[in-house]
Amino acid sequence: MAHSPAEQRAMARALELAMRGPRSRNPRVGAVVLSPAGEVLAEGWHRGAGTPHAEVDALSSLPDGAARGATVVVTLEPCNHTGRTGPCVEALIRAGVARVVYALDDPGEVSGGGAARLRAAGIDVEGGILADRALALVGAWVTAARLGRPHVTVKWAQSLDGRAAAADGSSRWITGPEARSDVHARRAEADAIVVGTGTVLADDPALTAREGEKLRAEQPVPVIVGARETPADAAVRSHPHPPLFYDTHDLAFVLDDLWDRGLHRVFVEGGPTLASAFLAAGLADRVLAYVAPVLLGGPRLAVGDIGVPSIDRARRLRVIERVPLGADLLFVAEPEHPAGDPPPRDIGDRAPVSAGPPRRT
Missing domain, CATH: 3.40.140.10 (Cytidine Deaminase, domain 2)
Known part of the structure; x- marks a missing residue:
């Protein structure tokens, strides 16, 4: 009928x-x-x-x-x-x-x-x-x-030789304006943007989604992971959404709590340490790698240890899109064998996790 x-x-x-x-x-x-x-x-x-x-x-x-x-x-x-x-x-x-x-x-x-x-x-x-x-x-x-947790996109920008910063730690800007504009558009599509306390203390990011100098209508909720205190005058504290602070390194707990809050699309932009942690835990459903045609050398790698002891244990990805952005190139990739594809679990009316609420200020 x-x-x-x-x-x-x-x-x-x-x-x-x-x-x-x-x-x-x-x-x-x-x-x-x-x-x-x-x-x-x-x-x-x-x-x-x-x-x-x-x-x-x-x-x-x-x-x-x-x-x-x-x-x-x-x-x-x-x-x-x-x-x-x-x-x-x-x-x-x-x-x-x-x-x-x-x-x-x-x-x-x-x-x-x-x-x-x-x-x-x-x-x-x-x-x-x-x-x-x-x-x-x-x-x-x-x-x-389907995943049993929010969908996670891990983003980084790197030089052609895989560095996220120069030897002295300076990193603004590896990529050009077209790539940075693309990042802001993708931030606006996310429910939450996640960084570590190291990135907050080193770069003082606003974690907003902008179009030129103007804020976009849609803004991700800023999420700070780590034990170090965020300064009272940090730029993120002026975000349109009150930041969420998680004094933990338990990424599964963080994602579970974000899911409880209705934040289903998570954008991880928090530096090599946090990006590597999500990759090592098998919690990256999509990777955005912005590659700039520059050489930096030195020890500041875009991705650190992700638990790959030998080439036969490499985390294989499939590139689903290559996007030219001015002089830069964006690789959009997903795991060849998605870790987050278990049978769906019971998803309705679930009580909050018992580990306690995050620290929110």
């Missing part, structure tokens, strides 16, 4: 409602309940971890029995597991709805499968309506759900 114009309008409205929800480990989801005649009976959206999911939020505003024979239009396949809330499929079955229309499949290994269970209960189900628009809304969450 093809979806009706009323269902298409309802899905567009559900996507608008989804935007009202907070970004977090859980997806932003909206729902609309339609009568058999196509009239809107109720609307709902997911308001955060531990609160009713969008379908249940919408159904809860109706009197008992009012949803019998109705159609529920929801942006994500109804969940089929118990987390902090019960399975949405059970609420839909109890409500007596006749049809469920959704945009995207739930990628969770445990939370998925809702459509099949609804069909088994005799409910008509159709997926894929306005899927492209739904994916634009929660695509980063889908990727994070």
